Amino acid sequence: MADFKAGEKVKYRGMVMPAQVISGPHPSPMKSRYLIQKADGNVSLVPTGDLERIVPRIDQMAGTLAILLHGRAYMHLDARTRIQLAQVAQRVLMIADQTKGQP
Incomplete structure (x- = not known):
C-alpha cells in the first residue's frame, strides 16, 4: 500500500492535473483514504487506490x-x-x- 505525505503532489484518477495531499491516511471501513485538494481547488476524501505517485x-x-x-x-x-x-x-x-x- 502506498503511503503519501501531506503536501505531496499525486496523480488522481480521472484528473489531468496533479492533486495535493492534505492529510491521511484516514481509516475507513473498506480501505484507507486521503484528503486531497484537486487542481480545481475542490477538496475530496478519496481511496488510496485512486491515487498514484508522480515519478519524475x-x-x-x-x-x-x-x-x-x-x-x-x-x-x-x-x-x-x-x-x-x-x-x-x-x-x-x-x-x-x-x-x-x-x-
Whole structure:
C-alpha cells in the first residue's frame, strides 16, 4: 500500500492535473483514504487506490536503464551504479529535450 505525505503532489484518477495531499491516511471501513485538494481547488476524501505517485522523468529513465542494462530494478543496484545511471538518464533526457522535433 502506498503511503503519501501531506503536501505531496499525486496523480488522481480521472484528473489531468496533479492533486495535493492534505492529510491521511484516514481509516475507513473498506480501505484507507486521503484528503486531497484537486487542481480545481475542490477538496475530496478519496481511496488510496485512486491515487498514484508522480515519478519524475529522470527516475523513470534511470529505472528503465537499470532493467535494460543490468537486468535488475534501480533500487536493488549499488549506490555507485545508481549514480551513474541517474547521470546517463539526465544526459539522455537533456539531449531528447534539445532535439525535440528534429528527425
